[in-house]
Amino acid sequence: MSTVLLLLITGVGLGALYFLVASGLSLIYGLMGVLNFAHGSFLTLSGFLGWEVGRRVGDGTWLGLVVGMLVGLVAGALVAAITELVFIRRLYNRHIEQVLVTVGLGLASVALFEGIWGSDPIQISVPGWLRETTEILGSHIPNDRWLLIGAAVVVLALIVLFLQRTSYGLVIRAGVENRTMVTALGIDVRRAFTIVFAIGGAAAGLGGVLASVYFGTVSAHQGTSLLIYAFIVTVIGGLGSLSGAAIASVLVAVIQQFANYYWGIGDLAIVLALAVVVLVRPTGLMGKVKH
């Protein structure tokens, strides 16, 4: 029983990390039809910047970590917004070319990170509490999972609040449903594009700092490897659906943890799950959007 609980909670923790990456991906795809291959680079860059600033403020302290998280958040949002303004906007409505540009940016930026920070993972130090465990019903849960889950819940709540309660949120929701109609009503959807990119980048940036806490290292390839899981999550959840991304990230991570523990085939189990979803429900669990 304690093993099952342990796997369940660590799975949800990993799912929280997936969600931070996948939420932005899914929103961006839903609104603009762009599959953002540079999303992993937002994550990696923020991870590095958060670590660089955080260790100067206070290496291994809570203050350092919180400052690092804030830096990651801001860096992710800024880089994503700049990417949208400089590269994506020029290729408006040419989806394949937009994907290709993000592919190129992803490849180039990872090479640049390797040049700056080296290709080997760098060990980081975090507050001592995060390396300890908490006992719940006889199972010892690593404390960093709570941080991940907490952050993901806050991000989810903030995004939902933004989408439901603000006028820009309204434009974005309407744009996901029917972009042509929103444009026809005289609303400039393009500003919403930049905002969605910034939000997705901020979530990924926070995810980058938290991923370095989770893995205990920062490396140039962290974003790329997480991105593939995030892609699987968005397809299973349904491209463009935020709630789908939330459910699918937890589902995928829990399946991965259990399959890894019992049979050692976590990655294959996910692909199998993806195959089943594609066969049974090609639009994903919650997907409606078709571009």
Add this chain to the structure above:
Amino acid sequence: MRSFLSSRWGKLAIGVVLVGFAAMLPLLNIHIPGVLPGPTYTPGALSVLAYAMLIAALALSYHLIFGVAGMLSFGHAMFFAAGAYGLGILLNLLAPSGMPPEAVFLVAIVLTLVVALVLGNLVGALALRVTGISFAMVTLAFAQAANVMIRRNTGDLTGGEEGVRLEASLVPEALVGVVNTRNLYWLALGILVLVYLACVWIERSRLGHVVAAARENELRVTVLGLRPYTVRLFVFGAAAVLAAVAGIGFMLLQSSATPRISTADFTLTLLVIVVLGGVGYRWGAIVGGIVYTILDQRLAELASSSWIAELPPVLHIPLSEPLFILGMLFVLVVMFAPGGIVGISHRLTKGRGGKKDAAEPAVLQDLEA
């Protein structure tokens, strides 16, 4: 003269001359400093050229999927790896069977192609149930699963990170060792020509026309009573087999296969090659493959040169990463020159009464719409 060169026979003549010239290279002493590591008859230069040709052949097979059928697949590296690993593993498995080495070699090649065909049809049958971006994701997921299995040394066959080595005693002697690099070069050239001819045949066949039509307007093809799914699956399977052929050549040339050739990054490199060369042009894939491979090798050498190291860090860090330069070059091509290298050259010749069909390929326009 120009009209002869752009006629059917003229093109054939150009092709024969080009292939003939490429076949003569190992016998010639041509030294192009900065492009090749040595004169063309040296094994070093020949192996670089052979590698470039195999990558060009692989890019051609990817052109079938992306350029002709308009399907954005992120799993093509899997089939290349299936060819390379398949040959290595099957040779190891069949070695104790007691058959003569020549028979083992042939059986291994045939079985590898069968495996690639089955794999391509299985993955294609599943992935083609969805279109557009979801298709890309499903192929990516399969390739990732294959990559994980190869890395994990599944069934003690794939050798994990070490990879699989080619069992040299079972390979015909003419294809083993540095002395025989020129034979491997000719083999690579042969594979490139074979893949090119297969591409021409598929593109010119009725099936090729249906696939191209389905790329342009799937609904209209369906209304005409044709089934895009079947023809797409055929093209996907054919491209998988052709990629495996290139993979077999790669295994023979490099004598080993590592998990690197099954990564998603490797497929992305193929995408970069096809787009750099020019989407929708067969020649684009070949030119892109050769230019990319040589650039990649040369830029790495450039990165370690002394004048780069003396530059301030702001300049020397980006310049010492070949993939950074290639990636940014790719972004520039996508944004400002959608036709790639071949597209640019067509545009240049068009002004002087050359090719008229220099319009950018329709494949780049809104695939999922």
